[in-house]
Amino acid sequence: MSLPILPTTVVGSYSMPGWLERLKTEYFARRISRHDLDEIHDTAVKAAIKDQELAGVDILTDGELRRDNMIDYFVERLPGVQIDRSSKKFYYDFYDSAVRGTLPMAPLGLVDDFRFLRACTDRETKICITGPHSLTKRIRNEFYPSEEAFAMDIARVMNPELKELVKAGARWIQIDEPYYSGFPGDLSWGVKALNALVEEVDAKIAVHICYGNRYGKPSWEGSYRYLFPRILDAKVQQLTLEFARRGGEDMDLFREFACPFELGVGVIDVKTQAVETPELVAERIRKALEVVPVERLFVLPDCGCFHLPRDIAFAKLSAMVEGTRLVRKELGH
Amino acid sequence: MILQLNHLQRNPVTAVAQDVIETFYSLLEEGHLEQAQFAHLRVHLDWIQYRQNFREAVMVTQGRKERAAGLPLLEVHVDTRQVVPGALREEILRTMARATADPAPQADRLALEEFTSFSSSIAWEFNRLYWHRLADWEQATGRSYELALPGGKSEANHPAAVADCVADFWTLLRDLESKQQLPAEIFVLEIGVGMGTRAGLWLDRFRALDQERGTNYCPRLKFILGDYSPATLDRSRSAVQKHLDLCSFVVLDAFNPIKTLSFLRHKVLHVHLTNVYDNLPSEELVRRDGRLYAVQVRSYLPVAEAHRIAQAFALPVGEIARTVSRLLESGPEYFPERSRGVAFWQEVWKALRLEEKLVALEELPDDFLPGGLHVSHLEEILRDAPSDLRFHLSSGALESFRNTLPLLYPRGYLQVQDIFVTDLDEYRLGFHGPGKLDGSIVTWVNGVLLREVGERAGYDVHFAPFHYRKGSRTSILYTTQRE
Numbered sequence: 001m002s003l004p005i006l007p008t009t010v011v012g013s014y015s016m017p018g019w020l021e022r023l024k025t026e027y028f029a030r031r032i033s034r035h036d037l038d039e040i041h042d043t044a045v046k047a048a049i050k051d052q053e054l055a056g057v058d059i060l061t062d063g064e065l066r067r068d069n070m071i072d073y074f075v076e077r078l079p080g081v082q083i084d085r086s087s088k089k090f091y092y093d094f095y096d097s098a099v100r101g102t103l104p105m106a107p108l109g110l111v112d113d114f115r116f117l118r119a120c121t122d123r124e125t126k127i128c129i130t131g132p133h134s135l136t137k138r139i140r141n142e143f144y145p146s147e148e149a150f151a152m153d154i155a156r157v158m159n160p161e162l163k164e165l166v167k168a169g170a171r172w173i174q175i176d177e178p179y180y181s182g183f184p185g186d187l188s189w190g191v192k193a194l195n196a197l198v199e200e201v202d203a204k205i206a207v208h209i210c211y212g213n214r215y216g217k218p219s220w221e222g223s224y225r226y227l228f229p230r231i232l233d234a235k236v237q238q239l240t241l242e243f244a245r246r247g248g249e250d251m252d253l254f255r256e257f258a259c260p261f262e263l264g265v266g267v268i269d270v271k272t273q274a275v276e277t278p279e280l281v282a283e284r285i286r287k288a289l290e291v292v293p294v295e296r297l298f299v300l301p302d303c304g305c306f307h308l309p310r311d312i313a314f315a316k317l318s319a320m321v322e323g324t325r326l327v328r329k330e331l332g333h
Numbered sequence: 334m335i336l337q338l339n340h341l342q343r344n345p346v347t348a349v350a351q352d353v354i355e356t357f358y359s360l361l362e363e364g365h366l367e368q369a370q371f372a373h374l375r376v377h378l379d380w381i382q383y384r385q386n387f388r389e390a391v392m393v394t395q396g397r398k399e400r401a402a403g404l405p406l407l408e409v410h411v412d413t414r415q416v417v418p419g420a421l422r423e424e425i426l427r428t429m430a431r432a433t434a435d436p437a438p439q440a441d442r443l444a445l446e447e448f449t450s451f452s453s454s455i456a457w458e459f460n461r462l463y464w465h466r467l468a469d470w471e472q473a474t475g476r477s478y479e480l481a482l483p484g485g486k487s488e489a490n491h492p493a494a495v496a497d498c499v500a501d502f503w504t505l506l507r508d509l510e511s512k513q514q515l516p517a518e519i520f521v522l523e524i525g526v527g528m529g530t531r532a533g534l535w536l537d538r539f540r541a542l543d544q545e546r547g548t549n550y551c552p553r554l555k556f557i558l559g560d561y562s563p564a565t566l567d568r569s570r571s572a573v574q575k576h577l578d579l580c581s582f583v584v585l586d587a588f589n590p591i592k593t594l595s596f597l598r599h600k601v602l603h604v605h606l607t608n609v610y611d612n613l614p615s616e617e618l619v620r621r622d623g624r625l626y627a628v629q630v631r632s633y634l635p636v637a638e639a640h641r642i643a644q645a646f647a648l649p650v651g652e653i654a655r656t657v658s659r660l661l662e663s664g665p666e667y668f669p670e671r672s673r674g675v676a677f678w679q680e681v682w683k684a685l686r687l688e689e690k691l692v693a694l695e696e697l698p699d700d701f702l703p704g705g706l707h708v709s710h711l712e713e714i715l716r717d718a719p720s721d722l723r724f725h726l727s728s729g730a731l732e733s734f735r736n737t738l739p740l741l742y743p744r745g746y747l748q749v750q751d752i753f754v755t756d757l758d759e760y761r762l763g764f765h766g767p768g769k770l771d772g773s774i775v776t777w778v779n780g781v782l783l784r785e786v787g788e789r790a791g792y793d794v795h796f797a798p799f800h801y802r803k804g805s806r807t808s809i810l811y812t813t814q815r816e
Contacts, residue, residue, distance in 0.1 A: 022709050090788070094816065184513075211743075215791025215815065218599055218743050222514060245599075272598070 001124050005333050006285065006299050006324050007058045009264070011208055011240060012070075012128035012174065013304030014048040014063030015313035024068065024091035041066045042116070049120045051314050056321035059124040059172055062117040064304065068092060069214075070130045070176060071138040078157065079106035081139055092215075098140040103153050108161045111168045118169060126172035127165060129158070131207070132197055133190035134179040148189035155196035162201040173198075174206040174240065178303075181211045182219055184226035195235045206238035206264055208303075211246070216271050216307030224250040228257045240264025242302040245271055248287045255291045263292045266302035267323065268316045273308065275315045281323025282330075294331060299324045334371055335721075339761060340380035340413065349413045349421065350378060356422045360429065375621070375721065376409045383768025383775065387456065387687040389635070390415035391424040393432035394619075396626055396691030406621065406691060407432065443639040445632040445654050448690055450701075451767075452614035452728055454630050456774060458661040459682055460612065463772035464562055466664055466675075470772050473675045479528075481771035484802060488750060489531040489607035491801045498748065499538040502603050506550055509744065516742065519553045520601040522594070524587055524737070525609035526558045529569025535605075536576040551579070557594070557601075559585040587613060588729060589736045601740040606733075607750040610778045613729025615767070619691055620715060620722045625708075626691035627701065628723075638684035646677050657681055682772055703731040705786040714785055718757040725754070725765065727779040731786055738790050738812070747792075749810040753780035755796045780810065791815045 020040065027037045048063025067073035068091045075081050075095050080103040085096045114127050132151035144150035162173060175197065180190055198205045209227065212219025224241060231239070239259070243251060243266045254263060265288040267281045281299075288297055299320060305313035334357060340346055353376055360366045366374075381388065388410065396406030409425070416424075431437055446455050463470055471477055479486050488494070502521070509515040523532050536556060543551045556579045560566050566582045573580050585593040587609055594601075617628040634642070634653065643650040656677070659667045665674025694701070694708070702708060703726070715722070737747060754765055754777050766776030780796055787794035792812040799807035 018707065022707075025713075215789075217739070217741075217791050219814070220514060220743050221516060221599070 003058055003124060004328060005294055005331065006297055006328055007124075008056070008299045008321050008324050009059035009126060009172075010052065010057060010061055010317070011210075011264075011266075011300055011302070011304050012061050012064050012176065013067070013306035014051065014061070014065065015305050015308050015310040016065065017044065017310055020044050020065060021091065028088050028091055045116065046120055049117065051310070052317065053121060053123065055314055055317035057123075057317055059126050060117070060121055061126050061128060062113060062120075064128065064306070066113065069094065070178075071095075071135065072097075074108070074130050074135055075139060077108040077110075078135070078139075078154065079104045094138055096140075097138070098142050099144070099150065100142045102143070103157045105157055105160065107164065108158065110161055111164050114165055114168055114170055124172065125170070126174055127170055128174040128176055128208070129162070129197075131175040131177040131190075132158070132193040133177050133183075133186060137179045137183065147186070148193070151189065151193035152196055155193045159197055159199060159201070162198065162203075166201060166203050171203050172206070173201065173203045174208050175236070176208045178208070178210050178212050178219070180209050180227070181222065184222070187226065187230045191230055191234050195233070198235055204238065205236040206240050206262075206298075207234060207236045208240040208264070210242040210266070210303045213270065213303040213307070218245075218271065224253055228253050228259075232257065232259065234261075236261065238262040238264050238298065240266070240298070240300055242266045243288070244269040244276070244284060244302045248284065251288060251291050262296040262298060263288060264298040264300045265292075267299055268301035268320050270301050270303050270305055270308060270316070273312045275312060276319050276323070278319050278322035278326055281320050282326040285324060285327045289327075334374040334376060337375065337377045337721075337761070339377055339763060342380070346378055346380070346413050348418075349411065349416050352416075352421045353378065353411060353425070356425045359422075360426070365426070365429065370407065374407055374409065376411065377723075378411050378413050379764040380414050381412050381764045381768060383766070383770065385683065385769035386412075387685065387767060387769070388412050388415070389424075389428075389686060390417070391421070391428045392689065393428045394628070394689040394691060395432055396621075396693075405433075406626075408619075408621075408691075441636050442633040442686075442688070443636055443650065443653060445634065445657055445685075448629045448631045451616050451628065451630045451687075454687070455632050455657070455661060456630070456685065456687065456767075457614045459678075459685070459772065460774045462661055462664065462678070465564070467562075468564070469665055469671070469675050470679070473672065473679065474771075478771050478773075483806070487527060487530070487607065488799060488802060488805060488807050489527065490534060492534060494750075494799065494801045495531060495534045496538050498605070499535060499542055503539070503542050503546070503548070503550075505602065505744065505746075507548065510548075514744075516600065516602075517553065518555055518600070519550060520555045520557065520597055520742075522557045522559060522590070522597075522601050522604045522740065524559045524585070524590060524604065524606045524733075526560045526565060526569045527607075529558065529572030531605075531607065532556065532558055532569065532580075533572035533574075533576070536573060536579065540576070554579050555581065557581045557583055557597075559583045559587075559590065559593075561586055588732045590733070591736045591739050594740060597740050599739070600742055602742050602745040604737055604740060604745075604747045605749070606747075608752075610727070610730035610733065610749060610751045611766070611775050612773055613727075613733060615730065615776050615778075616726040616728050618694070618724055618726050620718075620720070620724075621691075622721070625694040625711070625715075627694055627697055627726075628689050629692050630687040630689055633686055633688060634681065634684045635686060642677070642680050642684065645680065646673070653681075679772070682769070702726070703728040703735070703786075705735045705789060706731060706782060710785055710789070711782075714757070714781060719761055722757060722760055724757060724760050725777060725779040725782075727782055730778045731782060734783055735786055735790065738787070738792060741792075741812075744814055746814075747810070747812045750799060750807055751810065752777045752806050753783075753796055753808045753810060754778070755780040755808065757781055780808070783810065787812060788815060
């Protein structure tokens with residue numbers, strides 16, 4: 001599939017409908033069955049894909065609507081991770097989980113999600129994976145000598161799954177590592193674990209780093225300066241970063257460090273319900289084009305649209321697509 | 334009949350309880366009550382600690398006909414503090430007769446509005462007038478509003494509480510600094526500043542601590558005093574005179590601070606409020622036999638009071654409602670003599686009562702519940718609560734709370750000193766408002782709902798007792814970032 005210049009995509013999650021949130025909570029309260037929940041998830045994912053298509057997004061995800069949050073979906077699938085307390089008040093809460101021995105190798109089941117996504121759309125697709133650094137921050141380590149050792153072992157176990165995804169046809173894989181921003185001191189081993197995760201994975205690899213989006217609010221603040229120059233060691237092709245909410249000041253870091261990566265520029269603030277105009281989106285893209293050539297620029301929201309109401313999320317994605325079209329037109333496309 | 338004693342002190346409630354039981358049995362025997370009505374009756378005995386309140390000694394709250402029994406839902410509330418010995422039976426007879434008459438007689442009450450939600454009632458317009466014309470009220474009474482507070486002064490200004498608050502804040506700054514996450518500008522917001530006394534004390538203490546520990550945070554501090562009354566903000570200036578270089582004064586709507594301060598979204602490290610939530614328009618809900626009802630109210634003056642006021646101010650009784658309306662629009666200067674206007678205002682406020690009826694929640698518009706609170710959340714909370722319950726929805730407080738949280742910097746926190754109900758069981762142990770406090774309304778705040786809305790917005794909500802004054806009913810709410 002050929003993509004236009006300035007391809008538009010999403011960071012991963014789509015709006016979590018209130019009814020789905022309530023049904024997930026019902027499931028945790030044992031009031032609906034797993035089978036019913038699976039069917040509900042299938043239906044919600046199809047709707048999320050359709051919304052992205054209607055908004056005009058070029059590279060789609062499944063909206064991550066099967067996921068309670070970015071951690072627990074992997075906690076449930078990582079062999080050897082123990083969930084000490086599986087009940088939750090809200091589905092969105094984190095499990096209390098721990099690792100108490102070497103992680104064994106086993107498939108994680110992400111390929112099924114990807115196949116479902118592929119079957120639902122003709123457009124280019126992307127699958128998002130929570131990275132080892134972020135997972136080590138939420139799974140209690142009671143076995144490995146260090147967080148780094150734990151992260152490296154997560155990478156060892158997840159790497160084959162990524163290769164299976166590629167075999168199933170995945171061409172775009174995004175690794176989510178927001179916890180880098182909360183623990184900048186970990187970056188050197190964080191990047192090492194990232195590289196182990198994506199080693200010999202033959203797909204376009206992006207790494208998404210934001211300042212957190214739990215409950216639709218930032219978990220940390222600061223400057224992306226902490227990423228440089230160490231992030232340049234990452235064996236990825238693209239960085240997707242949060243700029244709409246924070247302003248574009250840190251974009252200059254791309255120029256300052258002659259960053260070779262593609263930039264996935266956040267042009268939609270997902271932490272507010274105010275819908276951007278296409279003109280504002282276009283302005284943000286133009287600013288990014290001052291530091292990154294057009295062939296290396298991708299257009300995205302700052303992070304997942306999980307916490308936005310569906311109508312707002314749809315309007316924001318539509319504005320993103322429309323704003324991108326304005327710039328493409330200016331560039332003669 | 335279920336008799337619910339919402340008050341735990343033996344005397345004088347025991348005598349009243351006996352009277353109530355005997356009266357209702359006699360009503361049954363004399364044929365004033367049908368057996369089915371008697372069986373469905375709920376009688377609540379309250380002790381209203383607010384001497385000035387909106388209730389008569391006996392109040393009957395009605396609902397629509399119950400589906401199963403085909404009888405009107407009736408709840409009887411007796412304020413045991415107001416009951417005059419020997420007069421209870423007569424009062425109950427009168428109010429029950431009024432409640433069961435169709436249509437209800439109008440001659441004994443002068444209605445000032447139609448039935449409406451409590452938060453839309455003109456009672457809150459009186460409250461607004463009080464804060465906008467506080468100086469007029471204080472001049473007429475000869476005392477400041479703080480003297481009306483329990484203990485005669487605001488707990489906002491307790492020096493030890495302020496010192497602890499500053500110490501906690503300083504510790505947070507230190508921790509953020511050690512993690513290189515301390516922003517260049519340190520924003521602190523106080524909403525509802527009163528006389529500015531607390532802000533002044535806080536700044537004094539912060540400056541001293543900063544100097545003592547050599548941290549040099551002060552030049553980075555931006556202290557915002559926010560209030561919806563420009564007059565109040567003006568009055569607060571003198572209290573922070575020594576720190577004006579650090580202060581900004583902002584007129585803001587307590588319901589929606591983020592609207593005014595959107596440029597500070599995710600930037601404020603600490604927000605503080607004292608006794609603001611208990612003075613924001615609220616609603617009450619009743620769960621009865623598994624069904625939820627909203628309490629609707631209508632302001633009225635007992636007709637004897639209306640006549641007394643009419644006579645005192647040389648007005649026809651029929652003109653009172655219109656005059657009240659003008660007073661609320663224009664203030665006391667609607668009267669040729671301003672002092673007469675204030676006197677009229679105070680007399681009407683003193684006599685003002687609320688009658689009630691219950692409306693099933695499903696008959697109300699979808700947006701009846703405040704933002705952030707879905708009916709399914711409410712049902713979940715009530716799953717473990719007492720089966721029959723009357724509680725505050727605290728719609729104004731929830732709205733304010735929800736529209737303040739987005740201002741917080743990551744790891745920033747909100748602190749609220751107020752009167753909170755932190756467990757729904759508490760509603761069965763005493764009366765929690767609304768009452769009248771001088772010219773304003775005071776009503777307890779449902780901390781359980783705040784906790785629910787907070788959690789869904791990414792904050793754990795905790796309550797600590799205000800241990801700085803013995804016997805204080807105040808609690809301190811504070812938020813922590815939810816992982």
